[in-house]
Amino acid sequence: MKDNNDKNVISKATIDRLPLYFRTLRLSQEEGMEIISSEELGHRLGITPEQIRKDLASFGQFGKKGVGYYIRELIVNVGKILGLDNNWHIAVVGVGHLGWALAHYRNFDSLGFKLTALFDVDPNKIGQCIKGVQVSSLDCLEEVMTEQTIHIGIIAVPEIYAQEVADKLVAAGVRGIWNFAPMKIQVPDTVRVINEDLSVGLSSLSFYLARQTQVE
Missing domain, CATH: 1.10.10.10 (Winged helix-like DNA-binding domain superfamily/Winged helix DNA-binding domain)
Structure with missing residues (x-):
């Protein structure tokens, strides 16, 4: 190569x-x-x-x-x-239904990603363990992220909190963000963002299905 x-x-x-x-x-x-x-x-x-x-x-x-x-x-x-041999450390912010599912994604390990930290604001979730990783308070994000040398942050919180979480991730030194909140977050040019808006995909699928139905 x-x-x-x-x-x-x-x-x-x-x-x-x-x-x-x-x-x-x-x-x-x-x-x-x-x-x-x-x-x-x-x-x-x-x-x-x-x-x-x-x-x-x-x-x-x-x-x-x-x-x-x-x-x-x-x-x-x-x-x-693809850089998958770098053993990237990742963190999921927001342990709701989506965050829980992402934390259980079985291919992280096989692709070379290591789930290292989980964060939430719900006292009932803080302290729980998912796949051997303890859920920490969002207030401790920067401290935990720095200690664990986390490279990638995954945002799985409601839209109204997404920018605040993005700011915290940037301050903690992440190099990339995988954003599942349905909004465009603002980050420095040095941070790479991939947006996953599920509503966009469904709306696009609806468009094609609707026109297929009209033709039939």
């Missing part, structure tokens, strides 16, 4: 497809496959083999012509490209 220092030459579309490749490769490995062609990978993802080869070539030379990609090797390489 080559070291590409000019990250600007890699398109966002290519970067967004890498997690899809990684997930599909892992599933293929679980099926007992050892080698996969760009044609088979493309068939599983609905992406052309040419696009897959072009995407992967942006980061180095993988696979063998006429043979395909060795799945185990490609999983390791794509994982490194």
Whole structure:
């Protein structure tokens, strides 16, 4: 794998497809496959083999012509490209229904993420343990985050509290935020934010279903 220092030459579309490749490769490995062609990978993802080869070539030379990609090797390489070998520590803020579900997400560990801290304001939840992690008071966020060297904060609180929580996470030194609150939070340019608004996805699905119904 080559070291590409000019990250600007890699398109966002290519970067967004890498997690899809990684997930599909892992599933293929679980099926007992050892080698996969760009044609088979493309068939599983609905992406052309040419696009897959072009995407992967942006980061180095993988696979063998006429043979395909060795799945185990490609999983390791794509994982490194995605930075999944960094053992990122994560914290979930808000242990409601969504936060509880996120805390129990079984793939965190297998992807290289370690759930390290949980926070809430509810006295009935503070002190509880989820998957061996104790729920701390939100008032202790900065102290706990610093002690645990947490890199990523997940916001799973109601909209009206999201910006306040984001400010606390930034003050605690997080490098990335996964925001599930249905609002755009303001953070410094040095902090990367990924927004997950469930209502947007459902509304988009509704749009297409409504028009499909009209056509029928």
